[in-house]
Amino acid sequence: MRIGELAERTGASTRSLRYYEQHGLLSARRGSNGYREYSLEDVRLVSEIRALLTVGFTLEDARPFVDCLRAGHATGAACAESVAVYRRKLAEIDEEIRVLLDRRAEVAGQLTAACPGCFAKEKRDQADD
Structure with missing residues (x-):
């Protein structure tokens, strides 16, 4: 999915998604057309990041939760x-x-x-x- 669809699915702005990517919490693949492409797993990552930010965590605080999800755990808190x-x-x-x-x-x-x-x-x- 493209960045606009990921933004729509997660409620994050495209600017926020690029910011998460810039800080290494999200990684987009590039299609042959040069557009960023994301997977369903990225929806989980962005949802986790946004939930943590909502209650006062920083992006750096979110990193272990994202790493945990990427490692295959059911939740970022595992x-x-x-x-x-x-x-x-x-x-x-x-x-x-x-x-x-x-x-x-x-x-x-x-x-x-x-x-x-x-x-x-x-x-x-x-x-x-």
Whole structure:
């Protein structure tokens, strides 16, 4: 299939597909006419990449998942390298949550200092919603 059909089947833009190819996550064969040609396996690869990008993984994070699929596994998460990426990403997310909670506490403290009683009113108003 050509790049336009792969884009249509996966919901990716042709520009994204070329970008994945540029980064070595997708490889197109060239037809006698010079057009890029893709297989049904490439639909799986692009779908995996897009699913990972949607939840915050980078293209480099996606590489072990793509390699796992290329190795013949049913899912991109079936390999130890992919599991390691999941674990690392969860640790990053946990750290982001900790930072946000600390930041929230700091802002709440500043609001309380600037306007005694306002923070308690904010919490009551949120509970009413």
